[in-house]
Amino acid sequence: MARTAEEWRKRPELDSNLIVDPRIYTDPEIFREEQECIFDKSWLVACHESEMPEPYDFRTYQHPGGHNIILVRDENNNINAMLNICPHRGNLLIYEPSGSIKGASPSGGPKRITCLFHAWAFDATGECVDIPRCAEGYQDRVKKEDYGLRGVKVEVGYGGFVWVNMDENAPTLKEWLGGSLDAIDDTLTEPLEVFHYHRAVIDGNFKMWHDTNSEFYHDYMHYHNRITGMMHPGYWDREYRTFEGGHAQVTDMQLKYESFKGHEKRELGWPGLAPGRWALVDLFPGITFNIRAPSMRLDTAIPLGHNKVLVEFRGLGLKSDTPEERAIRIRDHNSIWGPFGRNLPEDLLGTYGQGRALSDPTDAPYVLHARLEGNKIHDEVGMRHFLERWQELVGRDPSDPYHNQPRAAE
């Protein structure tokens, strides 16, 4: 028999860290706090260095804090990050997602970022190099030396990913990672190259997507994962290891791809991983390193609001791949993780369903993060560990974010 409204609203008799008030997924005010307290202080993957291989190549990044960022490789091969905004009148400097400033643009000369509006020009390091008719208009009140772009902290590492942080006082990337990627450092030793990129926009909160990546209980949703993983020895031995900063690793296992009809036999591995082995690390607040030898997937969650998330999916191989090896990695990646793959669309459907069901924040008073299985594969410690860090930064208890304030509908 279904429960009454009173029964439905009754708080479960579970420890507070095992239940979550879904309003942390649906409240616009909490999302604004997350932008300020989390995203503007976190190291986030903006792109991979192989997406801008040549000097003067650029890539843009839509930062979850609401900032437009340009990444440009300069003539010394250093990658610089700046806000994509002209200091003159606040115009967007670069409109395209990627390209090169090596050649001249319609508004300016080569090797410059030239604002198409009034032709203010900047070099690849963000220094202002030209203000048209500067002396005539500004006399000596405005000087190009004082009008460079706003730089953003940037580091390249852990597989050649380009990380940015809006906080000029942020710890180093290594400190921020808390050793979480060191756990799979043998998989990130060789230069990588992106071969796949696509996006999905889902009506749901960014944490719903990261939750999905942070628990494996949902393998019941995937025929593919049940057949290749859950039904085989080793699956139940996988365990979560948590790291300071809200990050978590899932130890690797040997998948049985041959159990899934139609899969190619895995003969190609990955550095540090034999063919068919699977390693995974979830990074706070929304990045997942996911390697199923022979291919790698990287997820970056970019919230577009409290109830909309854009997820970027990248597929990677090794720069040293032969054409035959690369073709195998691409086929393998997309058979599971592409937009027509056997796994990824189901994960996204789950997040879509959760976003839709929780769109009315009064409908579900609590959801459970309560599986305790000694940190083994169906334990929900990954989500709980994330929310412990979330609570530290946002200052709200996920099970009681308003300190017993009544719900709007109550």
Add this chain to the structure above:
Amino acid sequence: MKVTYEVEKAAREMISASCDTMDQEDFGAYLALCAPEFQYAIRVYSPEIRRDMTWLEKDYEHMKTLLDLLPKQNRDRNPIKRHISVREVTSTNGKEEVTVRSDLQVYRVLLDGGEAQVFAIGKYTDRIDMSGDEPKLLEREVRLDSRSLGAGYHIPF
């Protein structure tokens, strides 16, 4: 071979039938239109990473396996409709086959309410064996312009 009105009509009708059978999820009928050496691919260019990508690549046997396993998978149940506009039918290297280029529009019709949405746009390039009693699809490349497909889709376009 010479592309006569009859040849073009037969090719056009075969491509239409391939769309109809997929739309109706009558996969056996779809596969019956394909030659044993059938090759299928979905490709798309990414301006973000400035690379050509292959999102799906199947031969006849692997396509059959993919379609056979669909009942076991959770998937988006909103049906899609493939609309094509044939642009060009040309002969292929003197063989008894033609190459057909078509514009493709994929619409999704929501089960709840029936709203039609443009789901994807792209092109088909089909190579069709015309030597037998019935045209047989030898190769289909779906070249997508759309790159954002929501959650994705388990059934090929």
